[in-house]
Amino acid sequence: MKRITIALAGNPNVGKTSLFNAITGARQKVGNWPGVTVEKKTGKRVFEGLEINVVDLPGTYSLSAYSIDEVIARDFIVEEKPDVVVHIVDATNLERNLYLTTQLLELGSRVVIALNMSDMAEKRGDVIDTQKMREFFETPAVKTVGNTGEGVENLIREVIKEAEKGPHHEHEIGYGKGIENDITRLEKVLEEDMELSSRYPLRWLAIKLLEGDERILERVEGSPVKQEVGEILKGVNTEEYEAEIADKRYEVVNAVLPQVCTRCVQRFTKSDMIDRVLTNKYLGIPIFLALMWAAFELTFTFSTPFMDIIDTFFASLAEGVATSIPGLLGSLIGNGIIGGVGFVLVFIPPIFILFLLLAFLEDSGYLGRAAFIMDRIMYKLGLHGKSFIPMLMGLGCNVPAIMATRSIEDRKDRMITILVNPFISCGARLPVYVLLAGAFFGRQAGMVIFSMYVLGVGVAIFSALLLRKTFFKGTPAPFIMELPPYRRPTVKTSLLHMWERGSMYLKKAGTIILLGAIIVWFLASFPSGVEYGSEGSYAGMLGHVLEPLVAPLGFDWKIAVALLFGFVAKEIIVGSMGVLYGVGEGEGALTDALQNDPSLFPLNALGLMVFTLIYMPCVATVGVIKKETGSWRWTFFAIFYGIGLAWILAFVIYQGGILLGYA
Amino acid sequence: MIKKDMDNRVVFAAVVAVLYLFFGLMQIVAGIGYESGLNEALFVPADIMGGFMLMVVGFIFLFGVKELNSGVGEGVAYLYVGIVITLVLAGIYLLIMGSDALSAYGLGSEDFDGWTPLDDLKPVIYLAVLPFLGFLKWRGRFTLG
Numbered sequence: 001m002k003r004i005t006i007a008l009a010g011n012p013n014v015g016k017t018s019l020f021n022a023i024t025g026a027r028q029k030v031g032n033w034p035g036v037t038v039e040k041k042t043g044k045r046v047f048e049g050l051e052i053n054v055v056d057l058p059g060t061y062s063l064s065a066y067s068i069d070e071v072i073a074r075d076f077i078v079e080e081k082p083d084v085v086v087h088i089v090d091a092t093n094l095e096r097n098l099y100l101t102t103q104l105l106e107l108g109s110r111v112v113i114a115l116n117m118s119d120m121a122e123k124r125g126d127v128i129d130t131q132k133m134r135e136f137f138e139t140p141a142v143k144t145v146g147n148t149g150e151g152v153e154n155l156i157r158e159v160i161k162e163a164e165k166g167p168h169h170e171h172e173i174g175y176g177k178g179i180e181n182d183i184t185r186l187e188k189v190l191e192e193d194m195e196l197s198s199r200y201p202l203r204w205l206a207i208k209l210l211e212g213d214e215r216i217l218e219r220v221e222g223s224p225v226k227q228e229v230g231e232i233l234k235g236v237n238t239e240e241y242e243a244e245i246a247d248k249r250y251e252v253v254n255a256v257l258p259q260v261c262t263r264c265v266q267r268f269t270k271s272d273m274i275d276r277v278l279t280n281k282y283l284g285i286p287i288f289l290a291l292m293w294a295a296f297e298l299t300f301t302f303s304t305p306f307m308d309i310i311d312t313f314f315a316s317l318a319e320g321v322a323t324s325i326p327g328l329l330g331s332l333i334g335n336g337i338i339g340g341v342g343f344v345l346v347f348i349p350p351i352f353i354l355f356l357l358l359a360f361l362e363d364s365g366y367l368g369r370a371a372f373i374m375d376r377i378m379y380k381l382g383l384h385g386k387s388f389i390p391m392l393m394g395l396g397c398n399v400p401a402i403m404a405t406r407s408i409e410d411r412k413d414r415m416i417t418i419l420v421n422p423f424i425s426c427g428a429r430l431p432v433y434v435l436l437a438g439a440f441f442g443r444q445a446g447m448v449i450f451s452m453y454v455l456g457v458g459v460a461i462f463s464a465l466l467l468r469k470t471f472f473k474g475t476p477a478p479f480i481m482e483l484p485p486y487r488r489p490t491v492k493t494s495l496l497h498m499w500e501r502g503s504m505y506l507k508k509a510g511t512i513i514l515l516g517a518i519i520v521w522f523l524a525s526f527p528s529g530v531e532y533g534s535e536g537s538y539a540g541m542l543g544h545v546l547e548p549l550v551a552p553l554g555f556d557w558k559i560a561v562a563l564l565f566g567f568v569a570k571e572i573i574v575g576s577m578g579v580l581y582g583v584g585e586g587e588g589a590l591t592d593a594l595q596n597d598p599s600l601f602p603l604n605a606l607g608l609m610v611f612t613l614i615y616m617p618c619v620a621t622v623g624v625i626k627k628e629t630g631s632w633r634w635t636f637f638a639i640f641y642g643i644g645l646a647w648i649l650a651f652v653i654y655q656g657g658i659l660l661g662y663a
Numbered sequence: 664m665i666k667k668d669m670d671n672r673v674v675f676a677a678v679v680a681v682l683y684l685f686f687g688l689m690q691i692v693a694g695i696g697y698e699s700g701l702n703e704a705l706f707v708p709a710d711i712m713g714g715f716m717l718m719v720v721g722f723i724f725l726f727g728v729k730e731l732n733s734g735v736g737e738g739v740a741y742l743y744v745g746i747v748i749t750l751v752l753a754g755i756y757l758l759i760m761g762s763d764a765l766s767a768y769g770l771g772s773e774d775f776d777g778w779t780p781l782d783d784l785k786p787v788i789y790l791a792v793l794p795f796l797g798f799l800k801w802r803g804r805f806t807l808g
Contacts, residue, residue, distance in 0.1 A: 287748070298759060
């Protein structure tokens with residue numbers, strides 16, 4: 001079968017992932033904020049006997065590689081040389097988007113322009129002439145709507161036609177006499193380097209050198225023509241040239257735009273109207289807090305009856321096991337599997353509801369605004385405004401959140417954001433809060449759980465400030481962010497996003513949590529003949545070794561064992577407690593057991609929630625911190641800093657509370 | 664005609680602002696521990712965060728009043744967005760009431776012995792009646808596009 005490779009490129013948040021999903025039938029995560037795609041994703045589509053490999057690239061405003069995601073996108077286009085680059089353009093914002101088109105054409109890539117979100121552009125009265133656009137750019141332009149799939153077949157047909165045409169000629173923009181002279185001189189010199197000239201278009205290479213592109217300058221470092229290039233660049237002010245070159249490209253765009261599009265003028269839109277309120281200098285943060293509070297209220301209160309239903313199911317299952325399967329096997333299934341995994345599954349309703357609400361807020365475009373609203377505070381605290389997006393993503397899972405920091409250009413800003421992200425309370429910690437807050441704080445449970453999330457953000461901000469004043473001195477880079485238009489979230493896509501995040505939780509329950517529960521059950525059941533979960537069991541012995549470390553926090557050996565296993569995945573804390581308390585009759589039974597345990601009361605339960613929030617990241621997060629920082633030193637820092645801070649805070653809560661007479 | 668309609672919006676926003684600010688403050692004060700007989704009569708719970716939420720809504724409408732009075736036409740945004748937020752919040756608390764009803768009547772949960780819908784009736788729900796009327800009057804303005 002004949003094969004072609006196409007790359008989807010475009011500015012951030014123009015619907016690349018939606019279009020990728022529409023072309024390949026995949027279900028990659030789509031978000032209404034920039035930076036969802038942080039590394040290239042691949043998919044396939046067989047269309048009329050032709051196999052099309054589709055590569056979804058991270059969003060990039062230009063082909064000058066400033067951040068990691070821009071480097072990934074550019075390197076793929078330049079070095080892998082896909083047959084066709086589909087440049088996905090936000091039809092409602094042609095001026096900014098066509099800037100990248102000029103660069104792709106300069107590169108000599110065979111380009112097809114996908115005018116995405118054209119429905120929105122037409123709705124507001126814009127008329128885009130695709131035929132004229134084709135004539136001006138000498139490349140096809142097709143109208144598409146990524147989230148409905150409209151125009152996708154047309155797009156594929158144009159892509160195939162383009163792929164059959166073979167290599168494209170470079171589309172030249174005149175940059176004025178001075179720059180053009182330098183381009184010509186550099187081209188002549190670079191021609192001598194066979195390796196460079198066979199890999200890159202010479203004119204493009206020369207322009208990048210004049211713009212002071214660091215990655216290209218590095219390439220030239222090892223070249224035999226290094227000295228001659230250096231001589232030419234000596235007399236060049238690269239910053240000035242970069243600005244001049246950008247101006248010329250915009251001149252081209254602005255000359256073409258009125259001829260291909262009528263109206264296309266920004267007016268005071270509905271999105272502007274909403275932003276006037278939601279991003280108001282004084283109201284923005286209070287509105288954000290009020291909406292988040294309402295979301296948490298709904299999550300915890302609305303999920304209660306559904307948790308009760310699941311709880312009742314596991315209680316009857318455990319009862320059946322207890323009466324029908326005697327001995328060790330009965331104990332393994334009842335105490336180990338149902339007690340461990342069953343408890344974790346009881347928390348599916350709040351987790352799924354929270355993810356659904358976050359999906360609604362995200363798809364509407366509101367969460368993107370949160371970064372903008374928080375920028376002023378973040379900047380004062382030494383954090384980059386862009387850091388708030390990974391923080392919000394961390395509410396789902398810290399692993400993709402840390403990967404999302406790739407869109408942060410400045411290394412120091414990025415390192416700080418990575419290191420503080422584990423303090424943002426992910427979904428896996430929710431079962432611990434729901435269990436303990438439900439058991440010890442009654443009607444105030446919602447407030448206590450919400451305060452854990454606020455504390456997580458507070459600790460992250462405090463830690464960022466600390467890191468900025470010590471290891472990563474300096475001021476954060478300025479934050480420029482394009483606010484995406486508000487969109488009405490559809491139930492289907494929001495449910496899909498909820499499922500994408502929530503199914504991870506289900507998968508973990510069936511794999512790593514099940515394994516953890518069985519290990520804890522084994523430790524609680526042996527050596528042979530010992531009373532289940534007693535101090536004489538292996539779990540008891542292990543717990544007693546660890547107990548002195550956590551005794552000042554008011555935790556006993558059972559909590560110590562649960563926290564130890566929580567390193568693998570935070571949900572295991574609840575599962576381990578279920579196993580160690582030997583209550584296979586459902587979450588209600590564990591709540592009763594916790595309430596009847598004389599060593600647990602509201603003060604140390606609160607301390608335990610705080611400890612769970614802050615102590616070391618789970619094993620998957622540790623892995624991604626290592627990958628993204630590329631340093632074991634910072635990975636160990638993240639682990640031990642978290643443990644130390646968690647210990648101090650839990651100690652202050654417990655001992656301070658006792659001093660104040662709360663115990 | 665246009666002037667009269669604008670005046671109506673200012674009055675509407677002012678009334679909604681005062682109501683939400685008043686009930687929000689009452690809820691916060693009750694949350695701190697100062698409750699009066701009025702709290703029970705008006706179904707105002709002792710809930711600091713809930714009170715904060717109502718006050719935020721009140722301030723949104725107040726900003727609208729301020730801008731519309733100063734002749735800033737775009738100030739109408741506060742009115743429309745405020746209405747949407749009040750309806751979203753009321754919807755959330757109605758869902759919570761529904762789930763409590765399920766616990767009480769459907770599952771017969773012990774925690775909900777003697778529960779009636781009035782136990783979950785809060786200002787955030789009944790105050791939304793006025794914004795809802797506003798929504799019906801200006802419904803053409805509430806589409807995204």
